[in-house]
Amino acid sequence: MRFEEALADRSSWSTAGRCPIEQTMKVVGSRNAMLIMREAFYGTTRYEDFMNRVGMSSATAASNLKALTAADLLERRPYQEEGERVRQEYVLTDAGSDLMPVIIGLFEWGSKHGQRRSGVESVHVGCGEPAEVEVRCRAGHLLSSEDVELRVRTADRETR
Amino acid sequence: MRFEEALADRSSWSTAGRCPIEQTMKVVGSRNAMLIMREAFYGTTRYEDFMNRVGMSSATAASNLKALTAADLLERRPYQEEGERVRQEYVLTDAGSDLMPVIIGLFEWGSKHGQRRSGVESVHVGCGEPAEVEVRCRAGHLLSSEDVELRVRTADRETR
DNA sequence: CAGGATCCCTAAGGATACTG
DNA sequence: CAGTATCCTTAGGGATCCTG
Numbered sequence: 001m002r003f004e005e006a007l008a009d010r011s012s013w014s015t016a017g018r019c020p021i022e023q024t025m026k027v028v029g030s031r032n033a034m035l036i037m038r039e040a041f042y043g044t045t046r047y048e049d050f051m052n053r054v055g056m057s058s059a060t061a062a063s064n065l066k067a068l069t070a071a072d073l074l075e076r077r078p079y080q081e082e083g084e085r086v087r088q089e090y091v092l093t094d095a096g097s098d099l100m101p102v103i104i105g106l107f108e109w110g111s112k113h114g115q116r117r118s119g120v121e122s123v124h125v126g127c128g129e130p131a132e133v134e135v136r137c138r139a140g141h142l143l144s145s146e147d148v149e150l151r152v153r154t155a156d157r158e159t160r
Numbered sequence: 161m162r163f164e165e166a167l168a169d170r171s172s173w174s175t176a177g178r179c180p181i182e183q184t185m186k187v188v189g190s191r192n193a194m195l196i197m198r199e200a201f202y203g204t205t206r207y208e209d210f211m212n213r214v215g216m217s218s219a220t221a222a223s224n225l226k227a228l229t230a231a232d233l234l235e236r237r238p239y240q241e242e243g244e245r246v247r248q249e250y251v252l253t254d255a256g257s258d259l260m261p262v263i264i265g266l267f268e269w270g271s272k273h274g275q276r277r278s279g280v281e282s283v284h285v286g287c288g289e290p291a292e293v294e295v296r297c298r299a300g301h302l303l304s305s306e307d308v309e310l311r312v313r314t315a316d317r318e319t320r
Numbered sequence: 321c322a323g324g325a326t327c328c329c330t331a332a333g334g335a336t337a338c339t340g
Numbered sequence: 341c342a343g344t345a346t347c348c349t350t351a352g353g354g355a356t357c358c359t360g
Contacts, residue, residue: 020266022191087342110180248323
């Protein structure tokens with residue numbers, strides 16, 4: 001991964017909270033926030049399940065779910081089973097689903113390089129083959145880290 | 161993404177720090193650690209450059225570089241320019257390079273959903289097309305979040 | 321230049337108790 | 341069940357000063 005000359009001066013974007021990576025970390029950069037997203041991908045929707053499966057306190061679950069809802073990664077949705085009162089569930093939004101490559105990427109890295117083995121792998125439900133994260137360009141080329149560089153957008157450039 | 165029945169009981173792996181995602185977050189789960197890795201991908205190798213480009217204090221730079229070196233994501237390597245004294249540089253290890261999909265994934269999410277636009281995009285240096293993160297199985301199928309499930313490894317199963 | 325040492329502040333998070 | 345409220349501990353990180 002490299003910079004173009006035009007990007008030699010990072011100060012205009014990479015600091016002051018403009019770096020996209022930093023913005024993402026701001027939202028899901030804590031252990032519990034990320035593990036809540038993991039659970040959401042696993043299909044967990046209820047407060048108590050998030051709390052127990054992530055292994056976090058009630059207060060922490062509440063504040064994280066609230067923050068992730070505010071950031072539009074989760075959507076709070078009322079539901080009612082028959083004979084029961086109305087409850088709330090938390091389901092992934094589109095923005096939340098877009099985080100899947102990151103989740104799988106973290107999972108893959110930890111599986112390969114983490115100290116403690118989990119014995120769990122992520123697989124394609126259709127064919128049973130292990131899932132992997134790849135970086136490709138839109139032309140379809142598989143990229144390694146040296147193939148990627150950062151460039152100021154020129155086509156649909158921002159006004160500011 | 162779904163669980164198999166065999167994984168209904170998460171307690172044996174997803175808690176107590178065995179979850180691969182959690183293990184990864186333990187290493188690069190803070191803003192500064194992740195941004196240091198970003199810089200390492202950008203080609204930054206020197207202490208002072210990490211410090212200035214990430215926007216962190218000297219002490220924070222030192223402790224994070226030490227931790228990332230201990231975790232084998234960066235390698236400390238002495239070098240010497242002619243006429244200068246010996247200095248240290250920090251370069252990516254293979255394990256560090258394996259984090260690239262995560263970095264690009266975070267970049268992509270922030271670019272799409274972050275509040276503040278950066279005007280920067282990551283592209284394939286070869287053809288100029290934007291880089292994207294994809295999840296595929298080894299058979300080559302492109303996967304969305306519903307296509308992925310977790311399964312206890314059976315082929316090369318762990319001893320414990 | 322490349323850190324180490326010290327002090328302080330803030331945010332994340334656990335524990336416990338309480339409520340609609 | 342789905343949270344709130346309160347209190348406390350710890351880790352991340354900034355600022356400042358010091359050293360080989």
